[in-house]
Amino acid sequence: MIVADLAAELSRSREPFVQATVVRAQKPASAHAGDTALVRADGRIDGFVGGTCAESSVREYGLMTLATNEPVLLRIVPGEQLPRSTEEGAVTVANPCLSGGSVEIFLEPRRPAPRLLVVGDSPIAQALTALGGPLGFDAVAVPGERAEPAAGDAALVVASHGRGEEPALTAALRLGVPYVGLIASRIRGAAVLAALDVPDELRARVHSPAGLDLGGRTAAEIALSVLAEIVRERRAAERHAADRPAPPAGTGPARAVDPVCGMTVAAVDATPRAEVDGVTTWFCCPGCRTRFLEDPARYAAAS
Numbered sequence: 221m222i223v224a225d226l227a228a229e230l231s232r233s234r235e236p237f238v239q240a241t242v243v244r245a246q247k248p249a250s251a252h253a254g255d256t257a258l259v260r261a262d263g264r265i266d267g268f269v270g271g272t273c274a275e276s277s278v279r280e281y282g283l284m285t286l287a288t289n290e291p292v293l294l295r296i297v298p299g300e301q302l303p304r305s306t307e308e309g310a311v312t313v314a315n316p317c318l319s320g321g322s323v324e325i326f327l328e329p330r331r332p333a334p335r336l337l338v339v340g341d342s343p344i345a346q347a348l349t350a351l352g353g354p355l356g357f358d359a360v361a362v363p364g365e366r367a368e369p370a371a372g373d374a375a376l377v378v379a380s381h382g383r384g385e386e387p388a389l390t391a392a393l394r395l396g397v398p399y400v401g402l403i404a405s406r407i408r409g410a411a412v413l414a415a416l417d418v419p420d421e422l423r424a425r426v427h428s429p430a431g432l433d434l435g436g437r438t439a440a441e442i443a444l445s446v447l448a449e450i451v452r453e454r455r456a457a458e459r460h461a462a463d464r465p466a467p468p469a470g471t472g473p474a475r476a477v478d479p480v481c482g483m484t485v486a487a488v489d490a491t492p493r494a495e496v497d498g499v500t501t502w503f504c505c506p507g508c509r510t511r512f513l514e515d516p517a518r519y520a521a522a523s
Contacts, residue, residue: 340380
């Protein structure tokens with residue numbers, strides 16, 4: 221399967237990945253500008269952006285990029301002595317395994333659009349689904365009896381006019397879905413909320429009537445007011461998160477040092493590794509693993 225087709229398939233299945241694209245390659249690097257690969261969340265790499273040694277750095281920084289959701293330009297240069305350097309939007313690493321020639325690879329995280337689960341098939345539900353897409357949501361409408369909220373959903377809005385309301389609302393609240401809304405009058409909404417089998421602190425999280433008070437009357441106008449409220453809540457949560465202490469510098473996958481070449485690698489299943497006397501050692505490439513297994517005692521101190 222070609223990389224573009226695989227990327228489309230992963231997007232359809234809502235699997236996060238990083239698209240790695242070679243933007244510059246210096247001879248005799250084996251990669252060429254335009255070569256692409258995908259780094260999956262488990263560290264597997266599909267496609268080609270260089271040999272196994274370059275892949276090790278792409279895996280490590282690809283997983284870091286996926287964790288931070290920030291793109292980065294990765295510069296891989298041959299050699300052992302150059303310390304890692306980081307600047308805004310770019311990082312340079314030395315790779316002792318490269319046969320020569322530096323390579324620059326743009327790592328772009330591709331995460332699925334936040335899902336907006338709309339319960340019901342009313343005109344308002346249809347308008348929510350239609351307007352949600354242009355705002356960056358994966359808006360999905362389902363009947364009340366088939367609503368299955370997920371913990372990763374961005375929002376759930378019930379617009380089913382009495383059909384399957386309580387189970388959907390209860391499930392979303394217990395899962396911690398950030399925004400939970402109910403399209404109903406204040407009187408009927410209060411009755412629905414009173415019937416929910418959840419603690420009061422969860423019941424209080426339901427936006428009912430859902431939406432900002434824009435004075436909307438049509439289905440599209442009401443849907444607009446609900447989406448505006450969802451956007452406001454999401455952005456407020458992002459600002460709040462931005463005010464928290466910055467994550468530690470080690471954000472991303474666990475790391476280990478290849479005792480053969482000294483490279484830092486991602487300690488994930490997709491990375492070459494060996495277990496000797498109950499100790500797992502990680503490597504940048506199969507070649508380093510082979511050298512290690514020929515004389516593990518030689519590298520014991522480095523491990």
